[in-house]
Amino acid sequence: MKTRERTIYFYDTRVQAKTRSDGIETPSCISMREVLTLISKLDLKGRHGAFQRAETELFQIQDFHFNPATCELQLLINHADKALADPVFKNFENRRVRNAGKEAIEGIDVSAHVLIRPSTMDTHEALLLVTYGSGVTAKLIEWLLGKLMGLAGGDVRNKSFFEFRHPSGEAGKFYSVKYRFECVGHKSQKLSDDLVRGNLQSVELISKEPSSIDAGSSFFVATRTLNIKPVSTAHPTLGAVISAVRTVTKSTHERYDSVRVRFKDANDTQREELFAANDLEAAFVRKERLKFDTDLPSQQIRINRTIMTAMRELCDE
Secondary structure (H helix, E strand, O other): OOOOEEEEEEEEEEEEEEOOOOOOOOOOOOOHHHHHHHHHOOOOOOOOOEEEEEOOEEEEEEEEEEEOOOOEEEEEEEEEEOOOOOOEEEOOOOOOEEEOOOOOOOOEEEEEEEEEEEOOOOOOEEEEEEEOOOOOOHHHHHHHHHHHHHHHHOOHHHHHHHEEEOOOOOOOOEEEOEEEEEEEEOEOOHHHHHHHHOEEEEEEEEEOOOEEOOOOOOOEEOOEEEEEOOOOOOOOOHHHHHHHHHHHHHHOOOOOOEEEEEEEOOOOOEEEEEEEOOOHHHHHEOEEEEEOOOOOOOOOOOOOHHHHHHHHHHHHO
16 A cells, blocks of 8 residues: 555445345335434444454454534444564665564554445435555445444334334234345446557456476466457457456466556556456446545554545545
8 A cells, every 4th residue: 555645446335125024025225324324323433343254354443424414424444454474674775674573463454444425316325435455345345334234223222224014004013124235336437438549558367376387496486477469459448358358267277366457548648457357347446546745654543534535525526
């Protein structure tokens, strides 16, 4: 994570109600504004805000801000990972290195800023913005929102949001619901448009699966790269590039980890985009790279107003 740069990913998140009651195919569902209001009333910076999903990973809501008028929710989520190796630093003047000294019970802690703004078009949707690079993913946000709503449902004061009158009309008969969330990429045509207007140079499929050179060698192959190029000077769309990558991956036994697309845009500026090979749909997700004039630490204990203000401005575009 660069000190003066953050990449923001955009998602659309939707709340769905689920019930086990027989005969109810479309259970009543509260709005996203109500969801975020209920979550904001939890002890997010205390007993309700820390979650351990695996033995080595801890997620903690370090800070939050809620606007009751707009129901916009801002979160600072810290992700600590014990599985990450001890960082090593190099002195640029004398070329010496030193270890940070991470202990076995410690995890490297990185912060993610999250902004959730309810949609004005669909009461059950919200726009979700997440800073990239901390391990806080859209899938984690899905899980986290569901977990928090489960905690909200345990408060008797919220009973009316989780129990509804049965459609049979029978006196005193109610059914209960649980809430689940789905995050999908907020689509963007920007990258595809840039490819069409620019000049595609290469598409590299990268495999990081190590392999030996021979039995007696002191070296091993750390990375393999397969380079594919367009057969003509035509300007392929992003969809065409992804289709070509999928064709290659299906026709070979090689397992690829990532895909790098190199091209020059319409302004003749050299650019490259890197995607996970197993999540090519992420190529269509809108993302913006923000640059700042001051250094920003990777781990924080309060919502950084510089970062959050820039994220809110992106929402307004």
